[in-house]
Amino acid sequence: MSGVSGLVSNAVTGLQAAQDALQVTGNNISNVNTPGYTREQAVQSTQPASMYGGLYLGNGTDLTTVTRSYSNFVQTQVWSTTSSASGASTLNSELQALVNLVSGNQSGLSTSINQFFASGVAQVASSPSDIPSRQALISQAQSLAQTLSNAGAQLQSESSGVNQQIGQSITTINSLTQQIAQLNVQINSSTTANNNPNTLLDQRDQLITQLSGQLGVSVLQQGNSLNVFTNSGQVLVAGSQSYALTTASNPYDPSQTEVAYASNGAILSQSLQGGALGGLLQFRSQVLQPAQDSLGRIADAMAQSMNQQQAQGLDMYGNLGGAMFASGPVLVLANSANTSGASISGSIVNANQLSGDNYQLKFDGTSWSATDLSTGQSTSLSQSTSGGVTTLSFGGVQINVSGASAGNTFEVLPTRLGAVNFRSVMTDPKAIAAASPYVSSAGQMVSGSLQNTNLGNLTLSSGQYASGSAGAIVVGGVDVPTALQVTLTSGGTSGSSVGFVVTQPGSNTVLASGSVSLGGSGTTIDVAYGSNPPGGYWSVNLSGNVAVSGDAFSLSAGGPGNGGNAQAMAALQSADTLGNGTLSLQGAYTQLVGQVASQGSQAQSTLSAATAVAQQATAAQQSVSGVNLDQEAARLMQYQQAYQAAATAIQIGGSLFQSLITAVQSA
Template sequence: MSLLNVGARALLANQVALQTAGNNIANVNTPGYSRQTVVLQTVQGQFTGGGYIGQGVDVQTILRNQSELLTRQSAAAGSVQSGDIVRAERLRQLQDVFSGGATGLGAAINDMMNAFSDVVSAPTDITARTLVLTRIDETASRMRAAAERVDEIEYTVNEQLQSSITAINSLAGQIAAVNEQIARAKGNGQTPNDLLDHRDQLIREVNQYVQTTQIPADDGTVGLFVGGSQPLVLGTTASQVSVDDASQFPGSGQLKLFFNRPGAPAIEVDENMLGGGSVSGLLRFNNTDLSESRNLLGRMAMAIGMTMNEQHNLGLTLDGQMGKDLFSLPTSMPGLTNGAGVGTVTFSDPTKFAASDYEIRFTTGTAGQVVRLSDGKATAFTDAANLATLDIDGLTFNLTTPGAPGERMLFQPFSSAGANINALVYSPRDLAAANPINAAMGTTNGGTLQLAGLKATDTLVAPPIPGGVTLTFTAGPPTTYAVNGSTTPPSGTAGIPYTSGSTITIDGWEIKLQGTPKTGDTVRVGNALDPQYGDNYTRNAGNATSLMNLRDVKMFDESTLADGYAGLMAQVGTRTQSATFAAELSTTIAANLERDRTAVSGVNLDEEAAKLIQYQQAYQASAKMLQIAQSVFDTLIQGLTR
């Protein structure tokens, strides 16, 4: 009987081994499946006077081949890869918005500025004036189109975030359910391999959306934690997550991940604490990259619009009217508060604008600091009155109601400027191409004085009265001049030094003279609408020249107006290139770790085929052993019956 028992045990053990190898082969392409191996053990031998006689073999367990370390490392690397890839993809979409070429925003800006050259050449040419206004309208249109495309990207990001949140909540519920099954199965003393594989696969899938930390419990369940401490799954209980406006400043466009546990207030998690995962990548893109692109576009719209509006307001139209704004722009933007503070930000110097949002942080009393969020630079102030006197990056912050200590206010001066800019002048006669002032050399001048430039630089303090402002020169040395008819410097001021080619500033206008005067030489500057000049102003293009020359004004981080868009493209392109490199690197790391994991857990078909032959032969030998045992038993019975 012992031989029969040994053969039966061997037959059953090898049958299990064959079945396990077949199961491995069947699941070779099953995601998350870990190769299984039969662990055999010798049955305790029977003691006899001649020693212990073997009793055969039993199946001890079915071993799940896997490395806990490699499994966790692979899941974490896959999570980082997912976050880097989704952010790089979105940045490439953003880069397409700010592309170059003839259809890009940069080409529209350059065409607009270059169109003024035709007006300079022919101030009364209605066609040239119409072309300028068409280019202005096209520039505003392309700025709005770029802002709309940014909004479309934001919409798709929000939709993808909501889809990811739905997937996370579903996977968390499934993991909690599998945890419960594993805890129950653990009671029989054996490891539920397939359930463990299923749970690990679910964990890998949830890590594609948000990176988790796994902590095993004594009952076989695994707790999943996000952001270091927030429990997504705890035993057999799953939390619900959501994405919504940041609680600090609702309506700012900033999104955060929230944990919603029954009976407890929602907990907000910053995206910088999330590590990897597509949700983390999308939140970083929305809160940083998308916000920066809006600020870059808005800063460009505000700077170009304000600069051109200011200059156009200093010129004369064909009908002798002062110019009006070329672009519609906001004059102030309200701040968002998390307390009692109320205030606005106004725009003062477009050449100093920084593409950033700003926070006012109140410290003690009504004192605090203004923080530029793009780089953290802080400017302190003592109270609201002191703050109103500060020029911070070309901006002025005005507080109607200061906040209490510890409160904050968020200002986004440029976020919506690109979406709301519009052209305001459509009639070619309303283009203010002429200077509001005229200049003439004295008819009896004997020197070599020549007019090199004349333009209005500010609203005229007092438009020159009939007869105008007269500059009378004394040859010297040193060469000087006296001013009559002016307000600043006061009329009658004499002995003012003269240098050829230098700029002379009087009453909100500038004149530049070249050459050497003789004593008694004069230059008269008067109101361009003075009857003594007739309609000469209609043939003047001084203000059109000033508008065209704005393209060389530095206003975008030391870049000129004409080169500002190239700088915007470079900033977005650099960020995209960096994100693409990070995605390629994390993909390589994730692939290497997954390869290491599958080297332990994966099924090798050649190896399994060899095991099939081995177990098949062992099974056949076991069957032969039973056959021999039966033959011996039959022979014994026959002998006893004689």
């Protein structure tokens, strides 16, 4: 088209293009604060020219498409950094709550431990026959048990909270993946050769950004669809199909919620990282459960050490002491896939050897193997079978199992329930075993009265507990605290050796006999404990350098006024009863608090770094895709001027038409 009509026609296309460009710019401005909106840009091109009179004359312009200002690389960085920042935020949030919980309990638990030993046990040690002092110790024991069990219950509540949050996160993830799959369908049907549904593309990208806040993802474009995978490769969205996640019980521990595929039930928890869900799983496995195990180990050590010491002494009734505390049982969990109904149970045999780690047991049909779940390393164990029951010993625990089949596996959590179920079981103040099992005295008991007519200088030590017999003489036929008498059968001086016999007072039956070298280190005499705990022996030493035949020594049960065993109880406060003799009870709790605090500090640093990186990625994305109002204002003026110029051209064309019509009418 040429001439005046060509002018008008071209101006009309310019007017339309400017009008459309103004609409695009106005849309940008109106969506400046819309999350996920990508700045649009009008793409204008000239229409093919036509030849008139040997000349190519233009036919105006055309708005061919509206594009998004988009960078796939920058958007991928946003998704990745959003996932990292969200995971770090969730981990930090959960950790700070745990830091506050443990730090708050630290003062309470430390105070309870101090009061139990310093105010309770120490008072009984100094006034062993005083009933009010004994009652105060019972109260302190109950207070300590309450504080420790409360701390364990709070950690267990944290675990339940994590389960709930995992379920909520999975619900959000499934909703997002369904929407992404639906948008894939809509985008496929709405995309043409030259035009894309920009609004739908923005919505899909924004949904993936929200998804990356829940879980670390990778995105692969296939045609007009985006396929979404977890960072470890599990598919979440493939074209029009979304793959739902679901909650599932841990195959060993039904109380622990895991993440699984809804279609086949395959557990995915261990492979998931990033986002709120990854942060929750990391918090549970790396922080919360180790804290539960560490606190349980302290409870188990407290119960075992106090109960063993109680069992070494005598209460006011003259009996060996009973248990003061009870802690939670060893948790042994069978794999839900096991084919046999095996009977299995566990108990702690040596709290000093507990590491706080958990184990997996596996049976191959003949022998058992144990793997430390914290290190992944094989753990040595001893195995014996009697009466159809196999006993396995490792890491301070003993497992009894029968009826297992080849391929059966079990998880052993030695200390998980230690604190939760920790309690004081002693209510009678007279049952506190404050007295030493024996009092060593020179002389012999006659009609219940000690008579000392010894002429030599030999002595019999006050004695101590020994877990195993190292003595030359072991008294047989009787148990602690049976009254005993040691009588010299010959005399002598340094350099010679004299004999002795061990009998019960008033009896001529010899329970043990031996000799002692005068002037030397003496001879140890061991009396076995009949009960377990504590097992072991009460060990005394006979020594000196002048002996007279007939001299005697008595071992009599400690009476109500004796506080020897209470003094040994008080020493447990600073004794290294954990970590194979390297760690005290308070030291172990201080170590737990320090570990959690260190993890909390590290989580804060990680969050700060991840947030900074995410902000940088977002800023880079906004520099490409974000709406800049100054730029849009400049474009408004540009397109306004183009619109006005096109309108003027149309006006001029109209004027020329009118002049032409007037001239024709006048001719």
